Structure formats: structure tokens, C-alpha cells
Amino acid sequence: MNSAVKSRSPVPLKFGGSGGRGAASKLLLVWLALLAGWLAGQVALGPPAARAALYWFHGVRSKNVTLCFAGNAVTARPERVREIVGHLQQFQYAANVRFVTVDGTPAQDAAAAGGNLQKLACPAPTTVNGKSYYDGDIRVALWNTDVPVDPPGMVPGTGCTQERVGSSWSNPPDELDAKRPCQYNLKLGDDDLDMTGGQPGVHTGTPWLNHTLHEFGHALGLAHEHARADENAGCVNTGHSEYHAVSTGYITPYDKNSVMHYRFWPNEVPSCSGQTGTNYSNDGLTAYDRLALHLMYPEDVRVAEFTGKTVVKVGEALVLRSTLTQQGATAFALTNFQWKVDGVVKSTGDTLNTTFAGAGNHTVQFTYRDFLDRDYSSTFTVRVLSVADFNEQMAAVEEAQLLMMTSSLPTYVYLPTVVR
Amino acid sequence: MFRSRSLRMVIVLGMAFLLGLAAAWLGQTDHVVAGTSQTSAPAPAAQAPDNNPADLAAPDAATWVTCTPNNVAAFSNRIHVRCNESYSGIRYFAYPTTNAAAAARYLSLLASAQVAGHTLSILYDPADSSGPAYGCAASDCRPIQAVALN
Numbered sequence: 091m092n093s094a095v096k097s098r099s100p101v102p103l104k105f106g107g108s109g110g111r112g113a114a115s116k117l118l119l120v121w122l123a124l125l126a127g128w129l130a131g132q133v134a135l136g137p138p139a140a141r142a143a144l145y146w147f148h149g150v151r152s153k154n155v156t157l158c159f160a161g162n163a164v165t166a167r168p169e170r171v172r173e174i175v176g177h178l179q180q181f182q183y184a185a186n187v188r189f190v191t192v193d194g195t196p197a198q199d200a201a202a203a204g205g206n207l208q209k210l211a212c213p214a215p216t217t218v219n220g221k222s223y224y225d226g227d228i229r230v231a232l233w234n235t236d237v238p239v240d241p242p243g244m245v246p247g248t249g250c251t252q253e254r255v256g257s258s259w260s261n262p263p264d265e266l267d268a269k270r271p272c273q274y275n276l277k278l279g280d281d282d283l284d285m286t287g288g289q290p291g292v293h294t295g296t297p298w299l300n301h302t303l304h305e306f307g308h309a310l311g312l313a314h315e316h317a318r319a320d321e322n323a324g325c326v327n328t329g330h331s332e333y334h335a336v337s338t339g340y341i342t343p344y345d346k347n348s349v350m351h352y353r354f355w356p357n358e359v360p361s362c363s364g365q366t367g368t369n370y371s372n373d374g375l376t377a378y379d380r381l382a383l384h385l386m387y388p389e390d391v392r393v394a395e396f397t398g399k400t401v402v403k404v405g406e407a408l409v410l411r412s413t414l415t416q417q418g419a420t421a422f423a424l425t426n427f428q429w430k431v432d433g434v435v436k437s438t439g440d441t442l443n444t445t446f447a448g449a450g451n452h453t454v455q456f457t458y459r460d461f462l463d464r465d466y467s468s469t470f471t472v473r474v475l476s477v478a479d480f481n482e483q484m485a486a487v488e489e490a491q492l493l494m495m496t497s498s499l500p501t502y503v504y505l506p507t508v509v510r
Numbered sequence: 511m512f513r514s515r516s517l518r519m520v521i522v523l524g525m526a527f528l529l530g531l532a533a534a535w536l537g538q539t540d541h542v543v544a545g546t547s548q549t550s551a552p553a554p555a556a557q558a559p560d561n562n563p564a565d566l567a568a569p570d571a572a573t574w575v576t577c578t579p580n581n582v583a584a585f586s587n588r589i590h591v592r593c594n595e596s597y598s599g600i601r602y603f604a605y606p607t608t609n610a611a612a613a614a615r616y617l618s619l620l621a622s623a624q625v626a627g628h629t630l631s632i633l634y635d636p637a638d639s640s641g642p643a644y645g646c647a648a649s650d651c652r653p654i655q656a657v658a659l660n
Contacts, residue, residue: 183573183636186598380573389596397576397660401627413576413595413629468594470578473627487622 144350145339145422146313148262150386150462151227155310157189157197158212158226160274161237168207170232170297174278175201175210177302181310184380185387192225212273221249221271228260228309231274239277246273257281258301260308278305285370288356303349304369307379311386313339315351320344324361327354341385341423341461342378349379381417385424385460394456394468398442401473403480404449408472412440412458426459431472446474572635572655577603579624582617587644589613590651591620591630602651603632606644619657631658 157178164171175197178189182198189197191209200209212229215222224247231237231245238246238254245252249271252261257279261269269275281301284292316325317332323346326333330352345351347367354362367373375383398410414424428435429442432452436444446452452472459465475483577593590604607613623630633656641653 179637183598377573384597389599391596393595395576395595396578397629399626399628399660401625468578470594484626487625 144312144315144318144341144348144382145386145461146262146308146311147339148311149264150311151187151263151266151309153186153387153390154188154190154194156192156225156227157210158192158229159210160212160229160231161235162211163230163232163235163237164207164211166235167232170280171207171210172201173297174230174302177299178306180303180375181306181383184375185310185383186389187310187383187387189228215247215273217248218270222247222273223270224273227266228276228306229272229274231277233280237273245275247271258305260305262308263311276305276309278302281370283370285353285355291355298370299372299374300349300367300369303375303379307350310383312350312379312382315345315348316354318344321346323365325351325354325359325365327358329358330354339422340420341382342418342420345376345378347373347376349375378418381414381419382423385414385419386462388460388464388466392464392466394458394466396456396468400454400470401475401480401483402446403477404447404474405445405477407443407445408474410442410454410456412456415440423461424458425461426457426465428455428457430455430457449474449476449479572633574631574633574658576660577630577632579620579630582620582624584617585645588646589617589620590646591624591632593630593632596650598636599650600634600636600652602646603634603654604641604644604646604651605654608644616654616657619659623659629660631660632656 157175159171175189179198181187182189191197191200192213193209195206195209197210199205200207212224212226215224217223231239233239241254241256243254244250245254250269250273252269252272252275254277256277258281259277261275265275279301280297282294282297284294313336314332316330317334317336318340319334319337320340321334321344323344325346345367346362346365349367349369351368353365353368353370356362367376395413396410397413397416398408400408400410402408410429412419412424412427424440427438427440429437431442431444431454436442440458442454442456452474453469454472455467455469457465457467575595575597577591577595579591580594581590581592583590583592584607586607588604588606590602593601593603595601605613605616620630622628632654634652634654636652638653638655639648641651642648646653
């Protein structure tokens with residue numbers, strides 16, 4: 091043992107000096123002990139548990155997501171492949187995301203009647219740095235194909251570190267590169283169990299639409315809705331490993347009908363009522379699901395969306411509000427609100443409420459930032475009219491509306507001549 | 511405090527080990543660190559091979575969106591509004607003039623909204639592919655199902 095370790099007195103840390111070497115040795119020992127403890131923890135605890143919130147904190151994908159089906163899925167189960175691609179349209183309707191084949195063909199075109207379904211087959215892997223390299227951002231493995239999906243074991247692929255677990259699962263967006271050596275990174279079962287009547291449930295024979303949306307929701311970056319700590323509907327089994335586990339990442343209010351919410355057995359959640367959605371239903375994306383996806387995958391041109399009217403009378407309040415917060419976007423989802431009127435900041439909240447003393451036009455700029463640090467902006471004109479001008483212009487509009495409405499009525503509907 | 515330096519060192523190393531252990535545990539409960547795949551539960555028993563007819567039809571996806579109109583137009587075969595916002599690339603909403611009465615009603619609301627500075631709520635079905643027949647392009651336009659003046 092060197093002298094420095096023997097010394098009772100603190101020795102200044104001098105890397106390279108004799109006294110410093112002793113201190114450095116001690117520090118090294120402490121550091122090694124820390125490392126050993128950490129490694130022991132990793133071994134003892136195993137891989138991290140699945141985490142959840144609406145946002146998974148694992149990034150989002152690019153707008154164009156290449157999609158393919160592993161193994162012989164397109165020949166062994168062509169109708170299931172077509173069905174899944176049809177379900178994925180819901181994401182394309184809700185958000186600025188497009189599923190395409192590896193060669194860039196829209197997935198729905200390849201799956202359409204007369205389309206070339208083979209384009210949806212995952213290509214054979216290449217080898218990069220001694221590991222398999224599988225093309226396709228989302229590579230789907232289905233049951234009852236030539237792809238091994240049942241546990242135990244690893245997903246095929248040289249260098250793949252993904253275990254075969256559960257009935258269905260998906261890797262998150264930010265694990266795309268790490269899981270390139272794996273033949274598939276999303277396993278989709280044919281889950282069709284109707285659990286609403288209680289155990290043992292009934293197999294309906296038709297896979298749930300929402301089950302597909304659930305797994306692809308993970309693939310797009312959504313996490314388990316039922317894991318939210320603000321869950322307040324009694325629709326989560328209190329004994330579940332994720333029960334109230336997540337307190338951040340809420341893009342929208344809690345939604346018991348979200349496709350990302352598990353269906354629990356009725357006896358596990360006796361106080362849960364009115365639940366129509368969840369991962370085991372055919373209800374599709376909810377309004378909050380769509381809102382979250384719209385926020386995660388915004389339009390190419392980032393327009394700040396607002397609601398309200400931009401023509402007001404002198405003295406009348408101009409009240410404009412963020413459309414997205416009105417729909418339920420949370421303070422986590424959107425921040426840095428700013429409303430400028432003629433270059434002057436009038437509000438830093440999601441609502442602008444101001445009045446104008448005189449008539450005239452004003453330029454309003456509305457900006458905010460989302461939880462992925464993307465900025466949005468809108469610049470528009472607000473017209474402030476004198477009371478007389480306002481009444482005249484609005485009267486003209488109302489008259490035009492009334493004439494158009496009445497002119498379309500059948501002639502046998504009696505209306506006074508003045509109205510006709 | 512300690513009888514020997516060696517004992518003290520052992521205690522320090524032990525504490526460091528425990529600290530490392532705790533860090534590993536905290537690392538797994540942190541919501542922001544790298545994650546892994548999620549399984550869908552409850553996992554049902556394995557099922558027989560799928561031999562069911564495919565259900566290709568997605569459910570009705572009609573949805574309300576907000577529109578700040580910046581252009582309202584009437585053509586011989588359709589009326590349309592163009593919004594500041596877009597939804598999955600859709601920013602035009604149109605209606606065919608084959609139903610003249612409904613087109614007139616929609617047009618009155620669309621024009622009123624633009625003149626009076628109101629935003630609109632528009633109901634449309636993203637899956638509705640009937641628009642191209644009257645000039646409402648599939649790439650950026652969808653047929654109107656309903657309009658509300660906000």
C-alpha cells in the first residue's frame with residue numbers, strides 16, 4: 091500500500107505528484123467501487139422496466155417512415171398485412187406522417203387492390219461492421235409466419251440484442267439504429283380478446299384495430315396512457331407495475347379511451363365506467379390521441395394555430411386563444427407563448443385579451459414552442475372598426491347569409507317577402 | 511472515529527458500492543433515460559392461425575378542425591376555403607356545386623368568416639376521396655361535411 095493511502099491527513103489531489111498518486115489511487119478505488127455497485131445493480135435489476143407517459147421521451151420519427159413486414163408475411167398473411175396498412179391510415183389522417191415502402195411507394199398504394207404487396211416485404215439484410223443491417227424503419231413481425239416470434243430467445247439477426255417477449259411490442263423511435271441488426275423491431279399479435287364481459291374473455295376472431303394502433307403508437311413515440319399518475323377514472327389496476335408510475339410528459343389530459351391505454355379485466359377495475367376505447371377495441375384514435383400525434387408530427391409549415399375573431403369594434407375585447415390548448419394541449423406540450431400587437435408583447439399566455447381605443451388595422455404575431463423545441467408562428471391583421479362601420483359591415487354579411495339561406499329553401503316554405 | 515485507516519477505507523468503498531447500486535436503481539426509474547420495448551398486455555393465449563376475412567375499412571375518421579380562412583372561392587363546379595393551418599397536408603376544404611343549396615350555405619359561412627374575421631370549425635373525413643371529381647385535389651383538399659362559425 092502506498093504512503094498516500096496510509097496517510098490520515100487529506101492529501102491534495104495532484105495527478106502526477108507522489109502525494110497526489112496516493113489520493114488518486116484512493117479516488118480510483120472509490121470510483122471502481124461505485125462502478126462495481128452500478129454494474130451489480132444492472133445485473134441484479136435486469137433491463138429497465140418499460141416506461142410510460144403519453145410522450146415516451148424517446149424521440150419521434152421523420153415524416154416519411156419506411157415500413158415493411160418481416161419474413162414471408164406478405165405471402166403467408168397478405169390479408170392481415172393489408173388490414174394493418176389500412177389501419178395505419180388513421181395516423182396519416184391525424185398527423186404529418188407517411189408510411190412508405192422501402193422503395194418509397196406509399197404503403198397504402200402497395201396494399202391496395204392491384205398494388206404490389208411484395209413491396210411491403212422486408213428486404214434481406216446486409217452486413218455492416220460484422221452485424222446484420224435490416225432496412226426499413228418499422229419492421230413488423232406477425233404471428234404465424236416463418237419469423238420466430240415466441241419467447242424465449244432473441245430476435246434473429248447477427249448482433250441483435252432484442253429479446254422475444256410478450257405478445258406484442260415495439261421499439262421506440264430513438265432505438266432505430268441500435269436495433270438495426272434485428273430482423274424486426276415491432277411484433278404485432280392478432281389480439282382479439284374481448285375482455286369487457288370479464289374473465290376468461292371471448293376471442294372475437296378479428297384482431298382489434300386499436301391493438302395495431304397501440305403498437306404503432308409506441309413506434310411513433312407514444313407511451314402507455316394507463317401509467318399516468320393523474321389517472322382519475324379507476325380504469326387502471328392498482329396492482330399493475332405501471333400504476334401511476336409516470337408524472338411527466340403529458341401532452342394532453344388523461345384519456346381512459348386512448349389507444350395507448352390497456353384494457354383491464356372488469357373485476358380489476360370495478361369503479362371504471364364508460365370506457366369505450368383502450369388497446370382492445372375498434373374505436374380508433376381518440377381526439378386526444380389525434381391531438382398528441384398532431385403535436386408530435388406537425389405540418390411542414392409550422393403555423394401557430396389560434397381561434398377567435400380578428401375583426402372587432404372599438405372598445406370590444408379582442409380575444410384570441412391557441413387552438414391547441416383549447417383542444418387540450420398541456421403546458422408541457424406547448425410553451426413560450428407570445429402575442430405581439432404592432433411589435434409590442436401583449437401576452438405571454440395561450441390567450442390574447444386586449445382592447446383598442448381607436449379604429450384601425452393592427453399586426454398581430456402569435457408564436458409558441460412545442461416540447462421538442464420546434465417553433466410555430468402566425469402573423470395576421472386585426473381590424474378594429476368604429477361601431478358604425480362594424481355594424482354596417484356585419485349587417486351586410488348577415489344579410490348575405492340570410493339571402494343565401496332563404497334562396498335555397500323550397501318554394502313551398504312560406505317566408506315573408508321581405509325575407510325572401 | 512474509526513479504529514484503523516483500513517476499516518475506514520473499507521467503509522468508504524462499501525458506501526461507494528451502495529451508491530453505485532442506488533444509481534443503477536435510479537437510472538432504471540428515471541423516465542428520461544434510454545428505454546426499451548414495451549409489451550402489450552394483457553397478453554392473450556396464442557391463437558389459432560388467422561383465417562378471418564380482412565377488415566380493410568377503417569372506421570369513420572371524420573374530425574373537426576379549426577380553420578383561419580385566407581381565401582374563399584367559387585368555381586363552376588365547387589366552392590372552397592383555404593386555411594392558414596393545414597392538417598396532414600390538407601388546407602383546402604371544398605364542396606361540389608352539384609348540390610347548389612348546400613354549396614350556397616357553406617359559401618355564405620365561409621365568406622362571412624373571412625370578412626368578419628372569424629375562425630371556422632370544419633368537419634371533414636380525411637379518408638373521403640370524392641374530391642378530385644370536382645377539382646378538390648387529394649393531396650391538399652377534402653370535401654366539407656359541416657362548417658361552424660366560431
